[in-house]
Amino acid sequence: MQLRIDRASATPLFQQIAGNLREQIASGLMPEGHRLPPERTLARELGVNRSTVLAAYAELKADGLVDAHVGRGTVVLPQRFAPRGTTSSPAQPFSWRQISRRSAASEPLPIIRDLLELASHQDVIPLSVGMPAPELLPLDAVREIGERMLAERGATALLHSPTEGIAPLRESVAALLASRGIECDPAEVLVTTGSQQGLDLVRRVLIDPGDVVVVEQPTFFGALEILRGAEARLVPVPVDADGMRVDVLEELLGRIRPKLIYTLPTFQNPSGASLSLERRKKLLALAYRYQVPIVEDDLYYDLRYHGAPLPTLRSLDRAGYVLYLSSISKVLVPGMRVGFLVAPRPFLRSLALAKQAVDLHSTTFGQWFLDTWLREGRWAPHVETVRQAYSAKRRIMLEALAKCRPAGLTWTEPAGGFYLWCRYPTRLAPSKVLARAARERVSFLPGEACYVDEPVENHLRLNFTFPSARQIRQGVERLGKALQAAAVEPDSRRAAGSETRPII
């Protein structure tokens, strides 16, 4: 029997226990005749006084849900659920606000909801998103390949397909990964609906509520949402210019037993940092020593603008500890939702079963499209085109920042990826800066979205791939104005509970 109690909650423990049991009786998990555990046993399991359990059972008895008999213990009674309305009363609207504990845990931060709202406005310059340039989407090639595929494959291009992914694509993905130094068998490739789904499947199979997961801080905010939704206990490890501080991780591993380490070693989202080779090796050595699997989220691998590539963790792994995630979202087409996950075969089977329950399989059409794209050798030349374009946009953003030097703003110059990570003075409340940015009609990703706990410094993430060159220049100028305005507002302290909603 699974009972959850929260000692930090204002609800008395006996009421929490009664509430848990009430739910299990109402849901049928404890049917008529089911015997509740003896008070002493349950008290010992939960680490509470016997009188607390007695009080909980007394509540259930008063509700008519259970009865206690000497010799038989406390037993669930037959349930009769009274209708909540009457036959003559009109239908009452259902209250969809009765959300479950799990969905409450995955509620997005208010600042993210505000941000999404803001970014959806046409006149707002979107420096907040994580999308490729719309002008680089290969529209003509998609049309041409699509038509050819329909002519050649007919209905197969649109019917259901295997959960693990169509066999030709698993092969061509394995060949693509070989160019990243990754040796894998097509049977170790699971095609996913974006790499976001890859992480979601891993958490479904691996994470139980309360499990510890190590994440970088800052990290990809979508991953935080997935892991929080799984009720994992997130333990952050700071990131510096060389990626995750593995020295801090080492110290932590002496005290905690994580189920998983989630890392973005190459052009980290949001900081742009890359894990140095030395740290990559150290990270793997720690994983082996403490026997913790690693998820390597590697969407930005191909988008390097300077310097030599670093080996992926998966290519350095000799003992099957690394689960490798990637997708076509940043380089080719995000809307097609095709990603891939490389995992050892027995684990891949569990992931595929989880995927079957979620969406049966990823888009058949998209998979055939990507397979054709890869087999016709279009990946490398396309990567070259986008790399040149993004390298130029990155330069434009750096020049725009250097030109207008917004008050107190400093920024990184990452060698690749999609983002610049900027720091601004702590005396400016992030909500106020976002509100000012909304007035100036420019959006960015607030740094706090990427933190497990309250950040000590203020950051914001700027994307340079999606906006046009003109938008980048204008957006940076508007951001400068927003920071200036926030700085001269009378009360710009970080004030808990007095957030200003962006005006949108």
Ligand SMILES: Cc1ncc(COP(=O)(O)O)c(C=O)c1O
């Ligand atoms: C690090 C990281 N992982 C995963 C994702 C999700 O990507 P996909 O579109 O492949 O689901 C993103 C998107 O921004 C990302 O930055």
